[in-house]
Structures are given as C-alpha cells and as structure tokens.
Amino acid sequence: MQKACRQALVLALTIALLCTAFSWKPGSAEAAGDLELYTPYRQLTAAPGESITYSIDLINLSGTTQLANLSFRTNHQNWSYDLTTGGKNVQEIAVKAHDSQSLSLRLDVPLQIDPGNYTFTVSAGDASLPLTVTVAEKGTFNSNFELEQSNMEGYAGSDFTFSATLRNQTAEEQTYALSASPANGWEVRFMSSSNYVSSVTIDPNASQTISVKVTAPEGVEAGDYSIPIAAYNNATQAEASIEVSIIGSYNxxxxxxxxxxxxxxxxxxxxxxxxxxxxxxxxxxxxxxxxxxxxxxxxxxxxxxxxxxxxxxxxxxxxxxxxxxxxxxxxxxxxxxxxxxxxxxxxxxxxxxxxxxxxWGWIGVAIIAAVIIAIYSLFRRYGRR
The missing domain is CATH 2.60.40.10 (Immunoglobulins)
Structure with missing residues (x-):
C-alpha cells in the first residue's frame, strides 16, 4: 500500500513539472506579480483647468524581460490625459529583468467641474495603479480680469500704468473687445506687447498680460477716481475696476x-x-x-x-x-x-x-546838414549874379 502511494505521488509531481515546462516562455509578461507600478503621490488636489503630471515607474521584479500593455481607465467625462514614455505615446513597453521604465501621465482638469474626488487607473500588464484627484472648488466657464495693483496715486496731468491679466477660462479661443468708462477728460488706453490695442485674442485656458495706461486731466481736483474696465464678447465677459487718487496738480x-x-x-x-x-x-x-x-x-x-x-x-x-x-x-x-x-x-x-x-541816425543828421550847407553855399555863390 505504501509503495502504491509513493508511486502515485511521484507520478503527480512528474505531471506537474511537465506542465510547467511546456507553459514557460522566455520574456513573457504573463507571470502574476512580476510587474509593479509606483508613484509617490497617489492622491493630489487640483483646481479647475489645472494640469497635473504624475511620474510613474514600471518596475520588473522578475529575472526575465517582461512585456506589458499600457492603458488608462476612467469613468469621468471631459478629462483629457496623455500617457507617455520618453516623450512618446506607446501602447506596449518592455522592461528588462530587475529594471524599471519611467512613465509620465498628464491629466487636464476640466474647466467646468463640480468639487469631489475623481479616480483613475493606470495599468501595465497585470499591474495597476489607482490614482485620485481631489477638486476642491467648483469650476467656471468664464473669463477673469485680474489687476496686479488696482490703486495708484499721483498728480493731475500725470500718467498711471496698471498691469492686468486677462484669463480665458473657457474651452474655446476668445477674442475680447477692451473698453473703459472714465470720467470726462480722462484718457484710458490698452497696450499689449508694447502696442496700443482695442481687442485681444486668447487661447483656451490661457492668459495674456495687458497694460492699462490712464492719463489724468490737467487741473483735475484732488480726490479718488474709479474707472471700470471690461473685456467682452458675445459669449463671455470680464470686468475690473482701477482707482486713481489725485493728491494735487502741476501747473x-x-x-x-x-x-x-x-x-x-x-x-x-x-x-x-x-x-x-x-x-x-x-x-x-x-x-x-x-x-x-x-x-x-x-x-x-x-x-x-x-x-x-x-x-x-x-x-x-x-x-x-x-x-x-x-x-x-x-x-x-x-x-x-x-x-x-x-x-x-x-x-x-x-x-x-x-x-x-x-x-545811423547821427549819420543821417550829418548827411542832411551837409546837404543844407551845400545848398546854402550854392545860393550865396550864384545868387549875387
């Protein structure tokens, strides 16, 4: 009986070894647990319209070269991503034994989004890496006019230059008309790239610096003067207000x-x-x-x-x-x-x-006197005849 058991055990081990030999292939990525995806930051916080970049390492824990298909999965709409290695988009990657490859994942947060946690998964073969992005504020689909400094003071007749940033927080290119509503006598002009402009065109989710040059009238009374400015079109608009404090006048x-x-x-x-x-x-x-x-x-x-x-x-x-x-x-x-x-x-x-x-006056007098003397002499000489 014991001999029969030993024979059955040997036969079972032999069959198991033969199955393993026939199923093994060099460089195969089929073995579970041979690949690992690693990034130090699994959960990040981002604002609407912001771009997030993850640096991910694909690590081969085995003693043979592993092949892996790359994929990205999400159930959220309007998110765009770019998964690259070496600056190129790839679908399959090979990793040498006990080595690693670097991946880069860029996620673009939509402009129009609600606050909350958003999950994503990066996969390489059997390895997967769950990621979470926390959006803390509600996204907008509008434009924004921000002033570096909204108030300046000076004298009547002086120039004041404000620096403003116009942000296009929409998903489309926008051409904005620029306008200002100053009091009578005040002059407001807009400058971009050292040129006077009345409109600017800005790419989606981009911004442009605009200088606002304000000239105060001569002799304007001291006080605070508020000037509304705006950038607008049929789809969106942005408003701001600049303030000039006149403390005197030069004249x-x-x-x-x-x-x-x-x-x-x-x-x-x-x-x-x-x-x-x-x-x-x-x-x-x-x-x-x-x-x-x-x-x-x-x-x-x-x-x-x-x-x-x-x-x-x-x-x-x-x-x-x-x-x-x-x-x-x-x-x-x-x-x-x-x-x-x-x-x-x-x-x-x-x-x-x-x-x-x-x-010349005295010379004229002398000439007149000389003429009179000459005439008198002629009369005396010829008058007696």
Missing part, C-alpha cells in the same frame, strides 16, 4: 511783469525785461529752468537761470537781458521764453521791434 505760468507782449530794441542794443514765473498748481515744482528761442545771432541772459523750488501759489522774478544782432534790420521779430520743470512747462511769446541804430 506753471510765465509772463512779463507788466503783462505786455511786445517791446522795442535798437539793432545791436540790449533790453532788460522782468518775467514772473508762478506756480499755479497745488503741488511744489522743483528745478525750474528758464530758456529762450530767439532770432539768429541774438542772445538772452537770465538771472537766475534756474529756480530751485517754487511752492504752490508762489512766484519768482527772472531778469532777461536781450541783446539783438547789430546787423538786424528794422522790423518786428518773434521770440519766446520757456519755464520748464520735470513736471510742467509754460511759454511766453514776445514781439520785439528793432529800430535803426543811433549811429
């Missing part, structure tokens, strides 16, 4: 002390005029330079040439010594005087009448 005037706009001068002579420079704004002006535009070969000297500082409502006196060209012909000449600071400038125009030189 400057220059005129002669007697407010006359004309004077006279002899050819080659000089004339001194007094100019009054006044700060008519509400902010101080610094380093005001006084200069002139004159006829050819004329000269003007100013004293002082620079006014270091001028407070609002204050005036400063400037003496201008005008010297005309000695060859100037009699007549009217135009010249201008300018007071200029970094913030503001003002001009005064003059008409200068040039009269004949005194020397």
């Amino acid at each position: 400057l005037s220059i005129k002669t002390s007697d407010e006359r706009l004309n004077t006279t001068i002899r050819a080659g002579g000089s004339r001194t005029l007094e100019f009054i420079v006044e700060n008519t704004g509400t902010a101080a002006l610094e380093d005001i330079n006084v200069s002139s535009i004159t006829p050819t070969n004329w000269e003007v000297q100013f004293e002082p040439k620079t006014i270091a500082s001028l407070e609002p409502g204050k005036t400063a006196s400037v003496q201008a010594i005008i010297t005309s060209n000695e060859d100037s012909l009699p007549g009217d000449y135009a010249m201008s005087v300018t007071a200029r600071s970094d913030q503001k400038s003002a001009d005064a125009s003059l008409r200068v009448t040039v009269k004949s030189s005194v020397l």
Whole structure:
C-alpha cells in the first residue's frame, strides 16, 4: 500500500513539472506579480483647468524581460490625459529583468467641474495603479480680469500704468473687445506687447498680460477716481475696476511783469525785461529752468537761470537781458521764453521791434546838414549874379 502511494505521488509531481515546462516562455509578461507600478503621490488636489503630471515607474521584479500593455481607465467625462514614455505615446513597453521604465501621465482638469474626488487607473500588464484627484472648488466657464495693483496715486496731468491679466477660462479661443468708462477728460488706453490695442485674442485656458495706461486731466481736483474696465464678447465677459487718487496738480505760468507782449530794441542794443514765473498748481515744482528761442545771432541772459523750488501759489522774478544782432534790420521779430520743470512747462511769446541804430541816425543828421550847407553855399555863390 505504501509503495502504491509513493508511486502515485511521484507520478503527480512528474505531471506537474511537465506542465510547467511546456507553459514557460522566455520574456513573457504573463507571470502574476512580476510587474509593479509606483508613484509617490497617489492622491493630489487640483483646481479647475489645472494640469497635473504624475511620474510613474514600471518596475520588473522578475529575472526575465517582461512585456506589458499600457492603458488608462476612467469613468469621468471631459478629462483629457496623455500617457507617455520618453516623450512618446506607446501602447506596449518592455522592461528588462530587475529594471524599471519611467512613465509620465498628464491629466487636464476640466474647466467646468463640480468639487469631489475623481479616480483613475493606470495599468501595465497585470499591474495597476489607482490614482485620485481631489477638486476642491467648483469650476467656471468664464473669463477673469485680474489687476496686479488696482490703486495708484499721483498728480493731475500725470500718467498711471496698471498691469492686468486677462484669463480665458473657457474651452474655446476668445477674442475680447477692451473698453473703459472714465470720467470726462480722462484718457484710458490698452497696450499689449508694447502696442496700443482695442481687442485681444486668447487661447483656451490661457492668459495674456495687458497694460492699462490712464492719463489724468490737467487741473483735475484732488480726490479718488474709479474707472471700470471690461473685456467682452458675445459669449463671455470680464470686468475690473482701477482707482486713481489725485493728491494735487502741476501747473506753471510765465509772463512779463507788466503783462505786455511786445517791446522795442535798437539793432545791436540790449533790453532788460522782468518775467514772473508762478506756480499755479497745488503741488511744489522743483528745478525750474528758464530758456529762450530767439532770432539768429541774438542772445538772452537770465538771472537766475534756474529756480530751485517754487511752492504752490508762489512766484519768482527772472531778469532777461536781450541783446539783438547789430546787423538786424528794422522790423518786428518773434521770440519766446520757456519755464520748464520735470513736471510742467509754460511759454511766453514776445514781439520785439528793432529800430535803426543811433549811429545811423547821427549819420543821417550829418548827411542832411551837409546837404543844407551845400545848398546854402550854392545860393550865396550864384545868387549875387
């Protein structure tokens, strides 16, 4: 009896070995547990419209090369993915014994989505890797205007440049018209890539930086001014508001002390005029330079040439010594005087009448006297005959 049992056991072992020999193939990926998928992050949190990238290792635990078909499974709609290795999309991959291959999985979260946990599975042969993405907020299908800084302060007549980001949070390319609603006298212009624009085109789920240049009117009163801006089309729109705080205004005037706009001068002579420079704004002006535009070969000297500082409502006196060209012909000449600071400038125009030189007057008198003497001499000589 024992001998019969031993014979049956040997026969069973022999049959088992023969079955194993016939079923074994080199490089086969059929063996269970030979492959493993690994990534350190199994659950991630993402926002609507965000892209997530997983780095996955496919590890061959066996002593032979393994072949594996790659697949990605999900029950969720509108999610897009890209499963690659070495930057290429593959359906089957080979892994050497006790080696690994790197895979990359990119998941794009839909823009229009509800909060919750979303599960996915990556498979390689018999190995599988479950992944979970947690969406914490409800997705939108709209556009967004974001300002880097929404408030600036400065003086009347100044320029203010705001930086804004326009985001197209839709699944389609959008062309937006740009508009602003400033108060009367204010100017608003939009810039993109250093060019003035009235519209921009943005790809799906993309953004573009837009500069908003605001020019405050001259003499506008101090205060806070809000300017709505918008980007819109028939499908979507985005709105924002910028604020400019005016803390004062720059203004400057220059005129002669007697407010006359004309004077006279002899050819080659000089004339001194007094100019009054006044700060008519509400902010101080610094380093005001006084200069002139004159006829050819004329000269003007100013004293002082620079006014270091001028407070609002204050005036400063400037003496201008005008010297005309000695060859100037009699007549009217135009010249201008300018007071200029970094913030503001003002001009005064003059008409200068040039009269004949005194020397020529005396020469004329001498000629007339000589003619009279000559005529008198002729009368005396020939009158007696």
